[in-house]
Amino acid sequence: MEEGLSEQETLVKKCRSGNPLAQHILYDRYAVSMYNVSLRILGNTGEAEDVLQNSFIQAFKKIDGLESNEMFGSWLKRIVVNHSIDALRKRKIKFISLDANDIEIEVWEEPPSFFDEKPKKEVIKKIQNGIKQLPEGYKTVINLYLFEGYDHSEISEILGISESTSRSQYIRAKKKLRKILNNNSKVNF
Known part of the structure; x- marks a missing residue:
């Protein structure tokens, strides 16, 4: 050195x-x-x-x-x-822009009970498997946002999409992921 x-x-x-x-x-x-x-x-x-x-x-x-x-x-x-x-x-992945009217905002009065517990390996594995089942556009945005730490402005620059498209893809990805997890699990996410 x-x-x-x-x-x-x-x-x-x-x-x-x-x-x-x-x-x-x-x-x-x-x-x-x-x-x-x-x-x-x-x-x-x-x-x-x-x-x-x-x-x-x-x-x-x-x-x-x-x-x-x-x-x-x-x-x-x-x-x-x-x-x-x-x-x-x-692969010709398409990122679809949505109107604000298409987006449902979910607000929790109290966080769901699974937030109180430390994630277990099986829960993490289920989430990873759920993400793998998402359409490519959703998967890309959710991975860049959650795991790579990029914000929507950076994601929009990287992917060549608008910030609102990044946000809508992220919101729809979370909604679809929650549906996948709820269908495959006894725990409601």
């Missing part, structure tokens, strides 16, 4: 020089999490593996464009998300 630089900064600096060992270390550090990001968006292991490889290739080719060496992880995640979205576009 170079004096005054973090390990991350040192590795990225070495990658800028084309150091294959530094590239390998960064790949090992980020591959699993970036694969999971892509898999959540695409729902297909083969496509997610392809996206992962292409994302790392692009990242190492364009690493000179990275402004801050410490931001490598978030920069790489953005590349992975963009490549995943491109793969979805190749």
Whole structure:
């Protein structure tokens, strides 16, 4: 490690020089999490593996464009998300805009009882399986919003849709997911 630089900064600096060992270390550090990001968006292991490889290739080719060496992880995640979205576009996924009148807002007087309990592995697994059953457009928006932490303005930019379309897709995805979970479970979500 170079004096005054973090390990991350040192590795990225070495990658800028084309150091294959530094590239390998960064790949090992980020591959699993970036694969999971892509898999959540695409729902297909083969496509997610392809996206992962292409994302790392692009990242190492364009690493000179990275402004801050410490931001490598978030920069790489953005590349992975963009490549995943491109793969979805190749499938011709449609994002449907809805009028405000089409959206039902659900308000709870009190949170449902399942919020009081810590999630169990089986409940989490049921939710993950439910998300897999959603139409691609819904699945993409709900994954970007809930799991990747993007807001609707960022999602609209990434997907090339309006913010209202992102919001309506998210609301409809939650409604459909709740219906899927209630049909497959004794617990009402």
